[in-house]
Amino acid sequence: MSLKQLTCANCNATITAPQVASIVVCPYCGHTFEISTGKKLEYYMFPAYVDSASAWRKTVQFILRRYGVPEDFNTEANLRKTELYNIPYHVFSCKAYSSCFYHGNQASYIEVRNISILAARTGTWLDGFAEKLYFSVRGRSFFNPNQAQKSRFYLPTLDYHRAYNMAYQFITSQAISEARKSCSGFKGVDKAEVNYLGLVHYPLWLMEYNYKGKTYRVLMDASGGKVIFVEYPLSTKSRTIMLTAATIMIIVGLVSGLLASFISPIGILSGLLSSIIISSPLLVKALSLKDKGSETPAQRRLSSEAWRAVEALTSITSFRLPVLE
Secondary structure, eight states, X not given: OOEEEEEOTTTOOEEEEETXXXXXXXXXXXXXXXTTTXXXXXXXXXXXXXXXXXXHHHHHHHHHTSTTOOTTHHHHEEEEEEEEEEEEEEEEEEEEEEEEEETXXXXXXXXXXXXXXXXXXXXXXXXXXXXXXXXXXXXXXXXXXXXXXXXXXXXXXXXXXXXXHHXXXXXHHHHHHHHHHHOSEEEEEEEEEEEEEXXXXXXXXXXXXXETTEEEEEEEETTTOOEEEEEEEOOHHHHHHHHHHHHHHHHHHHHHHHHHTTTOTTHHHHHHHHHHHHHHHHHHHHHSSEEEEEOSHHHHHHHHHHHHHHHHHHTOTTOOOOOOO
């Protein structure tokens, strides 16, 4: 990546920035400005309350609560690498007003939210998770030069104007969607307000660990301490149990579909499809070498439902659902 040298107008320090950077944050004093105009911008960062040792302890505790983890995981897993990333976001406070007609009456809706737009990509696998990261701006703090200098500190490559347009399009589409859910006579977006709250850097721990010669990845929120993404091994026994449970589900689906076929000719097909869909999380986990968990609510829900099915179909009386921190 080609770089350029800039001088901080506040402390006169030399700043090395990528050629594609649109906004610069001085890693020594926190002075933040737009390169093209020199305009000073509001800037904050989220403190990394969780250090590397705590991040690894939390990861191990999280993994040990997952179903199917080998019994020797705690003694055989070894942390290989930890690195703190500080990822930039443009943050906007947004409101959009929409209206529609229902039986001759007009209904009005307002969509209010803070929107964080990822301002730079790292070129690593964490980018897909960083795009979907949501956080409350109430946790932001002032610049910490020690944290900035001891981490991978990324400067924004997405300029303010493009980020503003993205936030505007998002909030208006949300307002339109909300109005259309309630009324058939959609009128449109009456007004949208998008206010720039500033640039923030959010800290994420990127970790790798080894277990019996294989490498697994972890992504953790360094400010809140939550596991965002984790890979962990499954024991052969647990994969066998899940494969058995998935097979039973498919057989049950076929039998129920066969019975339903006496009523409807598509019964057996619908029974087979529904059983495959229900058992697919178990099949994926059973046939894979790594089990991948996530902190997203949808995946937590899916995982819990799958494990309940395992317990019901295999009579595992000692099974416990994981308790997430």
